Amino acid sequence: MKTREKLDAATQNPCKLCAPLGASIVFRGIRGALPFLHGSQGCSTYIRRYLINHFREPVDIASSNFSEETTIFGGKQNLLDGLKNICRQYQPEIIGVASTCLSETIGDDVPMILREFFLKSTSEILPKIVSVSTPSYSGTHMDGFHNAVLSVVSAIAARGNKLRQIGIFPGLVSSADIRYLKEVMGDFGLDHVILPDYSETLDGGPWTEYQKIQQGGTSVGQIASLGHSSGIIEFGDSLKMKETAGTFLEKHFSVPRFASGLPIGIKLTDLFFKLLEKMSGREIPSKYRLARSRLVDSYVDGHKHLFEKKAVVYGDEDIVIAVASFLFEIGVVPVLCATGARTGTIKRVLPEIASAYDKKITVCEGIDFEQIYEKTENLDADFMIGNSKGYYIARKRGIPLIRIGFPIHDRIGAQRILHLGYRGTQQLFDRIVNTVIEKRQEASSVGYSYI
Amino acid sequence: MENIKKEVLPDGEMVMEDILAKYPPKVAKKRSKSIVPNDSSREQSIQSNVRTVPGIITQRGCCYAGCKGVVLGPTRDIINLTHGPIGCGFFSWLTRRNQTRPGPEGDNYMPYCFSTDMQDDNIVFGGEKKLKEAIQEAYDIFHPKAIGIFATCPVGLIGDDIHAVAREMKEKLGINIFGFSCEGYKGVSQSAGHHIANNQIFKHVVGLDDKRKKGKFLINLLGEYNIGGDAFLIEDLFERCGLTLISTFSGNSSIEQFANCHTADLNLVMCHRSINYVADMLEKKFGIPWMKINFIGANASAVSLRQIGKYFNDKELSRRIEKVIAEEMPAVEEARKEVMPHTKGKLAMIFVGGSRAHHYQGLFAEIGMSTIAAGYEFAHKDDYEGRKVLPDLKVDADSRNIEELVVEKDPERYKPRKSQEELNKLKKAGVRMKEYDGMMPDMVKNSFVIDDISQHETEMLIAKYKPAVFCAGIKEKYTVQKRGVPMKQLHSYDYGGPFAVFKGAVNFYREMDRTINSKVWGLIKPPWDSSPEITATFGSE
Numbered sequence: 005m006k007t008r009e010k011l012d013a014a015t016q017n018p019c020k021l022c023a024p025l026g027a028s029i030v031f032r033g034i035r036g037a038l039p040f041l042h043g044s045q046g047c048s049t050y051i052r053r054y055l056i057n058h059f060r061e062p063v064d065i066a067s068s069n070f071s072e073e074t075t076i077f078g079g080k081q082n083l084l085d086g087l088k089n090i091c092r093q094y095q096p097e098i099i100g101v102a103s104t105c106l107s108e109t110i111g112d113d114v115p116m117i118l119r120e121f122f123l124k125s126t127s128e129i130l131p132k133i134v135s136v137s138t139p140s141y142s143g144t145h146m147d148g149f150h151n152a153v154l155s156v157v158s159a160i161a162a163r164g165n166k167l168r169q170i171g172i173f174p175g176l177v178s179s180a181d182i183r184y185l186k187e188v189m190g191d192f193g194l195d196h197v198i199l200p201d202y203s204e205t206l207d208g209g210p211w212t213e214y215q216k217i218q219q220g221g222t223s224v225g226q227i228a229s230l231g232h233s234s235g236i237i238e239f240g241d242s243l244k245m246k247e248t249a250g251t252f253l254e255k256h257f258s259v260p261r262f263a264s265g266l267p268i269g270i271k272l273t274d275l276f277f278k279l280l281e282k283m284s285g286r287e288i289p290s291k292y293r294l295a296r297s298r299l300v301d302s303y304v305d306g307h308k309h310l311f312e313k314k315a316v317v318y319g320d321e322d323i324v325i326a327v328a329s330f331l332f333e334i335g336v337v338p339v340l341c342a343t344g345a346r347t348g349t350i351k352r353v354l355p356e357i358a359s360a361y362d363k364k365i366t367v368c369e370g371i372d373f374e375q376i377y378e379k380t381e382n383l384d385a386d387f388m389i390g391n392s393k394g395y396y397i398a399r400k401r402g403i404p405l406i407r408i409g410f411p412i413h414d415r416i417g418a419q420r421i422l423h424l425g426y427r428g429t430q431q432l433f434d435r436i437v438n439t440v441i442e443k444r445q446e447a448s449s450v451g452y453s454y455i
Numbered sequence: 456m457e458n459i460k461k462e463v464l465p466d467g468e469m470v471m472e473d474i475l476a477k478y479p480p481k482v483a484k485k486r487s488k489s490i491v492p493n494d495s496s497r498e499q500s501i502q503s504n505v506r507t508v509p510g511i512i513t514q515r516g517c518c519y520a521g522c523k524g525v526v527l528g529p530t531r532d533i534i535n536l537t538h539g540p541i542g543c544g545f546f547s548w549l550t551r552r553n554q555t556r557p558g559p560e561g562d563n564y565m566p567y568c569f570s571t572d573m574q575d576d577n578i579v580f581g582g583e584k585k586l587k588e589a590i591q592e593a594y595d596i597f598h599p600k601a602i603g604i605f606a607t608c609p610v611g612l613i614g615d616d617i618h619a620v621a622r623e624m625k626e627k628l629g630i631n632i633f634g635f636s637c638e639g640y641k642g643v644s645q646s647a648g649h650h651i652a653n654n655q656i657f658k659h660v661v662g663l664d665d666k667r668k669k670g671k672f673l674i675n676l677l678g679e680y681n682i683g684g685d686a687f688l689i690e691d692l693f694e695r696c697g698l699t700l701i702s703t704f705s706g707n708s709s710i711e712q713f714a715n716c717h718t719a720d721l722n723l724v725m726c727h728r729s730i731n732y733v734a735d736m737l738e739k740k741f742g743i744p745w746m747k748i749n750f751i752g753a754n755a756s757a758v759s760l761r762q763i764g765k766y767f768n769d770k771e772l773s774r775r776i777e778k779v780i781a782e783e784m785p786a787v788e789e790a791r792k793e794v795m796p797h798t799k800g801k802l803a804m805i806f807v808g809g810s811r812a813h814h815y816q817g818l819f820a821e822i823g824m825s826t827i828a829a830g831y832e833f834a835h836k837d838d839y840e841g842r843k844v845l846p847d848l849k850v851d852a853d854s855r856n857i858e859e860l861v862v863e864k865d866p867e868r869y870k871p872r873k874s875q876e877e878l879n880k881l882k883k884a885g886v887r888m889k890e891y892d893g894m895m896p897d898m899v900k901n902s903f904v905i906d907d908i909s910q911h912e913t914e915m916l917i918a919k920y921k922p923a924v925f926c927a928g929i930k931e932k933y934t935v936q937k938r939g940v941p942m943k944q945l946h947s948y949d950y951g952g953p954f955a956v957f958k959g960a961v962n963f964y965r966e967m968d969r970t971i972n973s974k975v976w977g978l979i980k981p982p983w984d985s986s987p988e989i990t991a992t993f994g995s996e
């Protein structure tokens with residue numbers, strides 16, 4: 005068999021998803037919001053299925069249901085009809101319209117159609133409607149995600165009296181991560197607005213009565229108040245080169261923006277907590293001091309198991325970068341770091357971190373899983389860390405996979421995996437060490453139970 | 456059907472009024488035609504296979520999903536290449552649970568997702584070049600026997616001619632390459648995609664291999680997708696009965712089997728919706744008759760096997776069939792007895808696909824449960840009301856753009872397996888060829904038949920009837936469970952199964968018992984929601 009090193013017309017087993025999916029997640033994290041995909045129904049059905057399977061929660065996404073005729077005459081009427089029906093049936097507070105490859109190819113001018121919708125509408129109570137352009141033929145689900153946050157903020161943020169309040173744009177993290185951020189902010193006594201907040205909408209309990217749109221999420225009012233917050237924290241190295249919700253607020257509303265990678269590992273988490281000390285004028289609560297010192301202690305305990313172990317890290321850029329630097333911190337070498345995105349971010353950031361640790365690693369972007377598979381051939385990696393889609397590689401190579409990030413379809417509790425802060429790092433660390441121990445234990449002919 | 460207790464259900468018309476009240480008048484009018492309070496004593500008609508109203512959240516997928524995911528997805532030795540942006544291909548990557556057994560040497564590309572991953576410049580300047588390169592690449596790496604190209608929405612728009620590319624590359628590489636114009640916006644649901652897929656397989660594959668396999672009774676199984684290993688159980692049954700399976704469309708299937716399927720002497724149609732046209736075409740072109748069978752439920756399976764026996768009219772075959780049934784039934788009876796006390800008299804609702812919503816009603820009936828609401832996601836009128844409506848079916852705009860193949864008798868290979876006289880005789884003997892009565896006649900009075908059910912309608916039905924179990928797909932699963940109603944996925948089988956034939960029936964009975972009677976439902980209400988006063992006891996007694 006030829007290897008695919010030089011070939012790349014066909015993508016085999018992609019390591020990225022499409023943009024409207026990212027936008028849909030953002031809209032599900034806004035209170036009373038319904039995502040609406042402007043295109044054929046297949047996209048929204050597929051995306052719903054994918055999100056439902058990851059979060060194990062209902063996810064409704066409407067569609068303008070293009071027909072063959074629509075592709076000839078444009079999607080305006082479908083969008084108008086769709087919005088009308090959604091308003092009547094779901095009474096959303098806000099509708100998030102994301103385009104699809106089809107409506108983008110046709111060239112529908114969604115903002116213009118929306119203006120017409122408001123002009124023509126006879127009903128008094130109309131929801132807010134925000135639109136975002138999400139063609140998947142440029143970018144990935146992460147671009148869809150960040151662009152949706154930006155669109156929502158730029159459409160809704162407003163001026164007002166300065167509030168002692170911090171806005172956080174955490175990026176695509178788990179529901180548990182969002183809950184953790186809230187807890188941390190609360191413990192620092194900081195008022196905060198997190199966007200998106202799907203900690204409840206995509207991880208809730210049974211209902212006593214039917215909820216057309218699941219409860220929870222950031223409210224439109226809170227989003228408006230971002231414009232007069234005292235600061236913004238934005239996570240994600242991939243955001244450095246582009247306009248984001250944070251840079252928008254900085255530019256148009258003079259809200260100071262603090263950007264950092266995802267706080268995973270002690271170094272990045274320290275930065276985050278130092279920033280919170282500064283913002284709140286309070287010392288770090290002892291709860292977190294203790295958490296940090298327990299974490300360091302466990303690093304020491306686990307070091308003998310992890311030292312010089314080799315890992316393959318893959319997935320979205322931001323999580324790959326944060327996890328790779330955490331791995332360096334605990335003595336594991338992330339020998340291969342890969343993402344399906346192609347923005348230059350990981351190529352820029354990771355080699356630098358690696359050389360600070362005096363290590364050589366391979367960094368790949370725009371990659372698919374088949375290429376990752378090929379590259380793992382002679383790596384002799386000890387484990388892989390990333391989403392479920394890499395499972396088949398782990399299986400073929402006979403190495404364990406530690407599941408993090410998105411999508412996770414072959415385990416329960418994806419929405420409850422904690423990645424962030426001292427607590428998330430502790431959990432990741434314990435999982436990693438135990439995975440390594442387990443592998444050795446299973447391979448041992450004696451079967452020690454005293455390790 | 457045995458065991459169905461004729462429930463006295465609330466008046467259907469009134470329930471329906473309630474359901475429709477929430478809709479805008481225009482939508483209410485449209486939906487009212489697709490919701491029927493059943494009454495099999497009257498002539499009733501249901502509107503189906505019509506486009507979902509924009510903004511109504513539907514279970515349906517797209518034409519591409521039906522074409523690639525459903526029909527070609529379970530076929531292991533063809534490389535399925537999605538021509539389009541990345542999402543469409545990604546989402547159809549190994550998400551259906553059809554299983555396959557390639558054997559030690561056989562090709563199996565099912566775990567792979569191939570896509571041209573179109574970028575900006577392909578949309579602007581056309582993607583044919585990238586498509587050709589991708590085909591070349593797939594060929595260089597895998598040397599497959601066949602490659603299928605699937606068009607997604609944007610492709611139709613930018614005007615890439617996938618068929619021309621297929622012809623060119625077929626010539627160049629010398630393997631079978633063909634395209635599917637299954638852009639997602641075509642047709643009203645994935646059903647359009649089934650049709651397109653079947654047409655292309657019929658045009659480009661069926662009939663390529665004339666070698667008749669050994670065996671006395673050669674059959675094809677049409678419309679069985681081997682979810683959870685159903686087809687494996689059916690195959691095992693066939694083997695024990697002495698029936699030789701040539702090809703299954705499409706579960707545990709291969710292109711080679713399709714190429715040879717025209718040598719069979721009988722076609723068995725499992726899912727009428729997705730495949731009846733292939734059965735018709737095989738009859739017209741090659742003279743192979745078809746019968747509707749159903750391998751879901753022990754009773755239905757026994758009936759189906761006996762029908763096959765009668766068709767071939769062979770004593771030895773019938774003897775073997777009876778023997779197999781006799782071997783299988785004791786385990787079925789035992790399981791039935793065991794679960795019946797826990798399931799009898801309970802209510803089920805089933806909203807899936809194009810055949811299961813009908814087939815599973817019999818299975819439920821075997822454990823004393825009645826189905827009081829059912830509907831398909833992508834079926835057509837004949838699947839509800841039976842093939843008798845076919846002559847009067849109007850072809851609407853959405854179906855018109857799906858190619859109808861004009862099929863004629865094959866000049867050399869057409870050979871009627873049964874003469875008209877024999878067929879008449881079979882009919883007298885109660886063997887029903889080329890017939891299907893649809894779901895509605897089998898349902899009790901005032902039960903509901905709903906096509907393309909919406910989220911809102913689902914919620915209303917649950918609130919009104921509080922069924923013991925609701926069967927649908929992943930998209931409904933959590934909404935239903937949040938309401939405290941047990942839910943079983945009948946697309947993916949919730950990672951369970953197989954549920955087909957006798958052993959599958961036993962699995963299903965037990966699984967229903969466990970699902971319905973799980974202790975978890977009793978924990979949903981926290982104590983502080985019901986009794987505010989503090990009582991004197993604490994902890995376990």
Ligand code: SF4
Nearest residue numbers: 022047105140542543
């Ligand atoms: S057309 Fe675009 S938006 Fe729709 S599923 Fe495909 S990649 Fe995603």
Ligand code: SF4
Nearest residue numbers: 044046047543608639
């Ligand atoms: S773009 Fe078209 S083909 Fe692709 S998933 Fe959406 S509806 Fe289906």
